[in-house]
Amino acid sequence: MLENLSAQPADKILALMATFKADPRSDKVDLGVGVYKDATGNTPVMRAVKEAERRILNDQKSKAYVGLAGDPDFSAVMKDLVLGDSVAQERVAAVATPGGTGAIRQALELIRIAAPQATVWLSNPTWPNHPSIIKYLGMKTAEYRYFDSATRGVDFKGLLEDLEQVAEGDVVLLHGCCHNPTGANLTYDQMSQVISLMQKKRAVPMVDIAYQGFGDGLAEDAVATRQIASSFDNCLVAASCSKNFGIYRERTGILMAIAKDADQQALAQQNLAFLNRQNYSFPPDHGARVVTTILQDPELRADWEAELEETRNSMLALRQQLADELRRLSNSDRFDFLADHRGMFSRLGTSPEMVEKLRADHGIYMVGDSRMNIAGLNAKTVPVLAKAIIDAGI
């Protein structure tokens, strides 16, 4: 049987991680994998997470199964964190999932059941796992233009032109905030126009929000998601707790399906529980319990918010430092976009050859499409990167 297998495409980012590890240079800089790192290169366990884990260790009386949808308290705190009061709670069906990836997978499977003919529209570029899972599930997909390689901002004209082609019932996947891999985001007004167009086309929005709190703040980063959720009868929202709680390996996420009314919500809820049952039965609990413990306790929540704010500000400071340094070295404002981008990533907008040159000549590792993890920098490596960019002639 196993002789029938053929090799699967290697994950480029994971392959890059392995090359970085094998590089003997002591001054190498890893801007590859999407994990937050502090100034010392460590991915810390957040203070509130440690404290919540201590409490769970002390207080937990049982490890028996919880429920197919996960703990209802987790759903309640996450609905509140992501959606606020943009939609009535009784319209929202929700299931805990293994990470944001699990939520995306379950969302796509739900679409496949409910609208097998729908095309799922993805930004070009997007997080590579989006097209990969869609292809694996045998679903139809199309791309809309997103990144303007001249300005390194959003190609809004191209985006609108492409979304004009959306058919009734198609699904449009939008990043809630901190677009991965580009770092370029739609403004509030631009999102309003996208919403109007989608309403006209009778399309269904799907939001992937994996970096809430990494851009402009917890509430600010939820604005687009809430704007979208409140504008449609139906909307799918896949949220990840990996980054903003720093609990990557705990696999904590949630899929929310916003229904037209309470009857439709009950049907969606039942289908989401069914999908969990088919794929992995009960979702992981530990990370979800940590998140719930933090969000339900005012003191822990305040500490988590404070640490998240420090994390966010450290990335903004690195962005500004890099943009300033490049302004000085290039004697131009052509790298100012780095300070305008939001989240953990920025797409430098250069060729794979230049990316390879930065790796070979300077030990600077970024993804082949020139996505840089800003959190991989520190105050000392920013000038090194800036000089390498200029030396390479980018």
Ligand code: PMP
């Ligand atoms: N969506 C986007 C855009 C992401 O960048 C990521 C993480 N790289 C995810 C979803 C999923 O993250 P996880 O499954 O680790 O929660």
